Every structure is written in structure tokens, then in C-alpha cells.
Amino acid sequence: MQAPGRAAAATEVLDRVLAGEPAEKALTAWARGARYAGSKDRAAVRDLVYDALRQRRSAAALGGGEDGRALVLGVLRARGEPEDSWFDGSAHGPARVRPDEAPRAAVGAAAFDIPDWLEPPLRAALGEDFEATMQLMRERAPVILRVNLAKISRAGAAAALADEGIVTAPHPLAEAALQVTQGASRLRQARAFAEGLAELQDAASQAVIAALPLTDGMRVLDHCAGGGGKTLAMAARADLRLWAHDAQPRRMEDLKIRAARAGVRVTLTARPEEAAPFDLVLTDVPCSGSGSWRRDPEGKWRLTPARLDELTAIQSAILERAAAMVAPGGWLAYATCSFLREENEARVQAFLSRSPRWETVLTRRYGPLEGGDGFFLALLRHSG
Numbered sequence: 001m002q003a004p005g006r007a008a009a010a011t012e013v014l015d016r017v018l019a020g021e022p023a024e025k026a027l028t029a030w031a032r033g034a035r036y037a038g039s040k041d042r043a044a045v046r047d048l049v050y051d052a053l054r055q056r057r058s059a060a061a062l063g064g065g066e067d068g069r070a071l072v073l074g075v076l077r078a079r080g081e082p083e084d085s086w087f088d089g090s091a092h093g094p095a096r097v098r099p100d101e102a103p104r105a106a107v108g109a110a111a112f113d114i115p116d117w118l119e120p121p122l123r124a125a126l127g128e129d130f131e132a133t134m135q136l137m138r139e140r141a142p143v144i145l146r147v148n149l150a151k152i153s154r155a156g157a158a159a160a161l162a163d164e165g166i167v168t169a170p171h172p173l174a175e176a177a178l179q180v181t182q183g184a185s186r187l188r189q190a191r192a193f194a195e196g197l198a199e200l201q202d203a204a205s206q207a208v209i210a211a212l213p214l215t216d217g218m219r220v221l222d223h224c225a226g227g228g229g230k231t232l233a234m235a236a237r238a239d240l241r242l243w244a245h246d247a248q249p250r251r252m253e254d255l256k257i258r259a260a261r262a263g264v265r266v267t268l269t270a271r272p273e274e275a276a277p278f279d280l281v282l283t284d285v286p287c288s289g290s291g292s293w294r295r296d297p298e299g300k301w302r303l304t305p306a307r308l309d310e311l312t313a314i315q316s317a318i319l320e321r322a323a324a325m326v327a328p329g330g331w332l333a334y335a336t337c338s339f340l341r342e343e344n345e346a347r348v349q350a351f352l353s354r355s356p357r358w359e360t361v362l363t364r365r366y367g368p369l370e371g372g373d374g375f376f377l378a379l380l381r382h383s384g
Helices: 003-018 023-033 039-054 056-063 068-079 108-112 116-137 154-162 184-189 203-210 229-235 255-262 298-302 305-323 345-354
Strands: 144-147 167-170 177-182 198-200 219-222 241-244 266-268 278-284 326-336 358-366 375-382
Touching: 003 023, 003 039, 003 068, 023 039, 039 056, 039 068, 056 068, 056 108, 108 116, 144 154, 144 203, 154 167, 154 177, 177 184, 177 203, 198 229, 203 229, 203 358, 203 375, 219 229, 229 241, 229 255, 229 266, 229 278, 255 266, 278 305, 305 326, 305 345, 326 345, 345 358, 345 375
Parallel strands: 219 241, 219 278, 241 266, 278 326
Antiparallel strands: 144 177, 144 198, 167 177, 326 375, 358 375
């Protein structure tokens, strides 16, 4: 495929997304119908689509419209690409750019590629870092690996990956973190992955685990385990008795395979109360995902004030349930991949106001300015 064909394909996919279809589903459907497209073509179309979703409002302004064509045109203008090379009017490409598709300025929240209603709470949460953080959230997230330090050192993993053409650099946010600088497309086939030496995990997510007071012999529950990335990260830091739970058990389907690959034993449970009490319970709760919108840009356009209210109610309920499973003197870790105070400090304070036997030992925010996703951690301790 030439550039015009890629632009036409991205336009088709984006129009389906704008009509309500998830981006991954739309990309898969396009790829199945485009057998002629090679791996580089598919990657280029995917990049155009996700850049357009990350920069949806500013791309619409630059492209002079609101449909898939305008978003592609806006992204290409933001990149500084020559328009005529992509919009050439050829049989397999988009029609040439019209005079009425002139770029316009994105102002207010549109300049930061966020919904209008989210600008005030994001400014309140991020303070003076708001503009710099929002700029980074318009870009692609870095590819970060977590080295399994129970099996190999960070330097050893970097050397093993380099032997397979994957170049990495140590990431300062976590001692097990490596940032991939070249060869990311080779990761899934890498021997280091197959042998459980490294896994994909954001640096801020790793830093959250590094902040937990894990020691050998502890009984630990990962209450909102999902795919189990944090479960395995905890296992690499200490010899623990580990349980994993998720409200949607299918999310944990790969955890047993990943745990076996990493040399870790984890008990999956639908009723964690039956194994309580635990010395530490980690709750990485469902949230807006605002801190990880670089990876899931559709999330910021789906979020509504009503959905945020639903999420904060869920978060409070999870805190209450998890706290009841912590042993006297034990620990409760509350984490989100959100910037918003409504999901972070406000939830912790609401819990503490109802729970006099708990105290806050640590709160910490992480963000793109440190090279990772946006994360929040509150570490609470039961007074016994």
C-alpha cells in the first residue's frame, strides 16, 4: 500500500469508530478484508487511527471537520506531512483536499484533546503540571518492560533482549523497568518473554508495587487482579502466599499460564473472603483510566460525569470489602490509573471518615512527566 491507500483505510476505520464501533474491532475487520495489506501497512494504519483518537479534537480542528477523513487530514497536518502525497485523488486514495477543509485553531479543552467538562477537574488534580502532562497524553506511550528480578538482573535481561535485536535502556522510575527503544515488534516472539524473564508493564505500575511493604511469608490478595501483572510483580519482590481475584474472572484466564512461565504460584479465587485475613490487600480499582489514555484513547471520549459517579461508588464499595479482609496491623493499598482527585484523594478520605481504625501511611502520584502512566497510590494500615 502507498500513502493514499493507508489514509483511505484509516478514514474507513475511524468512521466506524465514530459510529460507535470499538477501535480494535474496526481495525480487525478492516485487516480481514484487506489481505493485500502487509504488516507495515497494518502498523501504519493502526498508528494513524490511534493518533487520531488521542488527538481527536485538535485533529478535527486541523482537518476542518469531524469525520474520519478530517481526523486523518488533521493528524497528517500535525505531523507536517505533505497533504498531496496522501490525499491525491487516486483510485485507492482519498479525494484531494478541498478549500473548505482549511485548518482552524483548537482552543480551550480542544487544544488539550479532552472533553470540556474534564478540564476543570484535571487542572485541579495536576496543578502547574496540567499543560505539560496533557501534551504528553496526546502522544504514544513508551514501551516498558518489567524484568523478573527473581530470575535475572535488569542488566542480564537487557543483554538477553539485545541478543534478539531488542534495544532497551534502564527506566529510572522502577528498579526492574526497561524502556524499549528499538525492536518493540519483536517482543512477543522473544525468548526472554517465553522464559518469563520480562513482561510488558508500565513503569508507574511497577513503582506502585515497589512502594508496597512486601516481606517473605506474607499472605497477599490482589483484589482487582485483571490480567495479573501486579500479582506477578509482587511475587518477584518477595516469597509470598498469593491470591488473585477479579469481579470478571475471565480477565484472569492467562494468569495461570503467565504465573507458570514466571515460576510463581497464585491461587485464583472467586470468594477471597474464604481465605481471609490477609497481611496485605492490593486494590487496583476500576477507574476512569485517565492516567492511561495514551494507551486507551477511546476511554476519554466514552467517560461521562454519570459514569464517573458510578466508578466512585464502585471504588468506595471495593475499599470497604477489601478492608474487611485485612488482618489487624495489616495493609490496604488503594491504587488507580487516574489523575482525578474524585477517584483518588476523595475516595481515601471518604473511607477514612468511616473507618477510624485505619491511617494513611503513604500517598503518591505518578505521571507522564516521570516517564510512566498516571497512577495514584494510597497505602493504609489497620491500627489493630
